[in-house]
Amino acid sequence: MRASHHDRDAVVDLLRDAAAEGRIDHEELDERLERALTSRTRAELAALTVDLPAPPDSGPALPPLVLKGGLSGATRGPGQWETPAHVIARGGVGGVKIDFSRVRTRLPEVLVEAYGETSGVTVVIPDGWAADTAGMDPGTGGLRNGTTPDRLPGTPLIRLTGSGGLGGVEIRHPDRKERRRLDDNPA
Known part of the structure; x- marks a missing residue:
């Protein structure tokens, strides 16, 4: 299998x-680093680390984060929060917004199951992060990938799965208003 950054x-x-x-x-070290960067x-x-001890476990995995829009909606972020490897978002009638702009994570990949249902799900990821939407069923509401x-290198891949439902699912980078808010309140 090909190696990633x-x-x-x-x-x-x-x-x-x-x-x-x-x-x-x-x-x-210099020899192995050169080989690692060109692998x-x-x-x-x-082969470069087979004779070295495995890195220490980073602790127990966080349980999946479940967000349900219900009647009044649900939001996670844009403040600092630690993301689990699995996020489930159900738009319901009020919709769901997940903002990864200031998350703390060392995960190589985060799975986001998004079900647009009636009002949809919006996922905001920082510049430099990428999304894989191949596992997403657009449903009636569609999928908008901005x-x-x-x-x-070193940023997670957001793997988006689920269904757009009636409300649809949108994944994008921060818009102008969100960028201004982030700039006005540095982490």
Whole structure:
């Protein structure tokens, strides 16, 4: 399987930690870093760390976040919050908005199950993040993807699945008003 930027970055971090702990010397670190940054497959990356201990577990996984629009709607964000690997959003009558603009995450991928139902679901992701909407059924309300395909290294991929229902599902980067609000209130 082909290696991603995130895969290479994770190996680079592990190699640097190993050098800091004295497990490999600086000459070997330079050699392995060069090979890591030019690796094309996960197998090539795995060969670079096979003799090193696995990174410590980052703790228990967060349970899925479930947002239900109900009659009055539901919102998560744009403040700082830690995202779980799985988010379920049901638009209901009031709609749901999920804003990832200021989340804290080291996850390579976040699965967002979105069901537009009557009023729809809006997902806002920061610039540099990318979305995969191949698993999404547009339904009657449709799917609007206003994201760019340019993904920065070390940022998560938002994998969008579910159904647009009547209200539809939209995934996009922050609009002008949201950008202004973020700029006025730096994290």
